[in-house]
Amino acid sequence: MRDLLLQCSGLAAIAVALIHGVLGETKVFARARIEPERLRTLIRLVWQAGTVAWIGGGVLLIAAPWMASEPARHWIIATLACVFAFGAICNAWAMRGRHFGWLALSAVVALAVAGY
DSSP, X not given: OHHHHHHHHHHXXXXXXXXXXXXXXXXXXXXXXXXXXXXXXXXXXXXXHHHHHHHHHHHHHHHGGGOSOHHHHHHHHHHHHHHHHHHHXXXXXXXXXXXXXXXXXXXXXXXXXXXX
16 A cells, blocks of 8 residues: 555656646746846756656656665655655745645655655
8 A cells, every 4th residue: 555655646746747847838937038038948947857856756756666675765755755845845935825836745745655
């Protein structure tokens, strides 16, 4: 059961990352006025670097049950729970709780910790 919870947290992490990337491009950067243009490109790429990192974390959470190392599982879960918890806290604080992102990130953390 704990393996299934961990894999669900990985799938949720990937879903959150994809939503983050798509909404960033369609809602945030579609309306943002950033000059000069190369700075706009840099900020978009940094935004998407977070998306790619969260996808990578989701893949690790999915793969963790098949690793032969219990310490590897421990450190994957601990590290990614901290990463996603930090994202949830920052989102809740910056948006004053009025954005669903902190709930989605918190769900990833809860599933990962439950799968520990």
